[in-house]
Amino acid sequence: MDAVDVKIIAELTRNARISYSELAGKVLLSRNxxxxxxxxxxxxxxxxxYTIVRTGDRTGDVVAALVxxxxKDRMRGGDVLAALERIPEVVICEVLSGEFDIMVRLEAASLERVRVIWEDIAKMPGVxxxxxxxxLSSVVSRPRGGRSSTAPG
Known part of the structure; x- marks a missing residue:
């Protein structure tokens, strides 16, 4: 990635729906x-x-959970990963070392939806x-790559 790529990503982070033409003007390249x-x-x-960000009151219209x-088998558990990838409320899914195999972050519209997803995960044949x-609360929430020294200030 060069400096222009970093600028493109910064502009898309600010406005993911920016047109190629408008973005081209900001980074001084052609639309193509x-x-x-x-x-x-x-x-x-x-x-x-692509991410949908729901805006709402600060009381929290999204229920988040870590699962x-x-x-059952770390080496042949790809079916579990594929199934997790298909759940729209899964916003992060990472394979871990140590005691647990996978960490999943859910963001759902209700506690009931979190419960249903948890039951679905628990019933998966490979789990x-x-x-x-x-x-309960979020203390730090940084965009990915937030520490880049090449990002425009």
């Missing part, structure tokens, strides 16, 4: 060059997926056990 760079950044994994998963913790 910006499109090609975005496609390359997607292929390289720097840009992945720690023990798989041996789960431990679930509800998020």
């Amino acid at each position: 060059a910006v499109r090609q760079r975005i496609e390359r950044l997607e292929r390289q994994g720097h840009i992945a997926g 720690l998963v023990h798989r 041996r056990d789960t431990v679930t913790a509800l998020t």
Whole structure:
């Protein structure tokens, strides 16, 4: 990634719906060059997926939970990962070393939805056990790559 790629990502972080033309003007490239760079950044994994951010009152319209998963077979548990990837409320899914195999962060519209997802995960054929913790409050929430020294200030 070069400085222009960093600028493109910074602009997309501010406004993911910015047009290629407007973005091109901000980074001083042609519209086609910006499109090609975005496609390359997607292929390289720097840009992945699309996120819906719900805005609402500060009392929290989203219930967040962490689900720690023990798989029956760590080496052949890809079916569990594939199933987790299909759950829209899963916002983070990471394979861990140590006691647990997978850490899943859920963000759902209700506690009931968290319960249903937890039951679905617990019933998966490759899952041996789960431990679930509800998020009571969020102290730090940084965008990914938030410490980049090359990011525009």
